[in-house]
Amino acid sequence: MSAHCMLTGTQPGFGNRISHSHRRTSRRFDPNIQSKRYWLPSEGRSVRLRLSARAIKTVDTIGVEAAVARIRARGVKV
Numbered sequence: 001m002s003a004h005c006m007l008t009g010t011q012p013g014f015g016n017r018i019s020h021s022h023r024r025t026s027r028r029f030d031p032n033i034q035s036k037r038y039w040l041p042s043e044g045r046s047v048r049l050r051l052s053a054r055a056i057k058t059v060d061t062i063g064v065e066a067a068v069a070r071i072r073a074r075g076v077k078v
Contacts (some may be wrong), residue, residue, distance in 0.1 A: 003030045003031060003033050004031070004033070004050075005031060005033060005050065005051055005052040005055050006049050006050050006051060006055075006071050006074075006076050006078075007049070007051055007052075007055040007058060007059070007067055007070060007071055008051075008052060008054065008055045008058070009074065010031040010052050010054075010055075011031070012028045012029060012030050012031065013028070013029040014026065014027070014028055014029070015027055015029060031052045032052055032053040032054075033050055033051070033052055034050075034051060034052070034053060034056060035048060035049070035050050035051075036048070036049055036051055036056060037049075038059070038064045038067075038068075039064070040064060040065070040068060041065075042065060047064075047068065047078050049067075049071070049078070055067075
């Protein structure tokens with residue numbers, strides 16, 4: 001599975017590695033993806049989400065119910 005966040009949709013960015021001699025080769029900037037398990041009280045079960053570090057802080061702010069609603073609105077199966 002590619003490195004993308006289920007909540008924010010953050011995906012890898014691409015750029016160049018620049019050596020001391022200034023030769024450029026392509027590189028990839030991956031988001032900080034973590035797998036985290038949350039308890040979903042409305043469904044009486046836990047869900048495992050692949051979230052970026054920033055999205056984990058967002059879930060702490062808005063709550064897991066609202067976060068799962070946003071994820072499902074994006075069309076991602078939870």
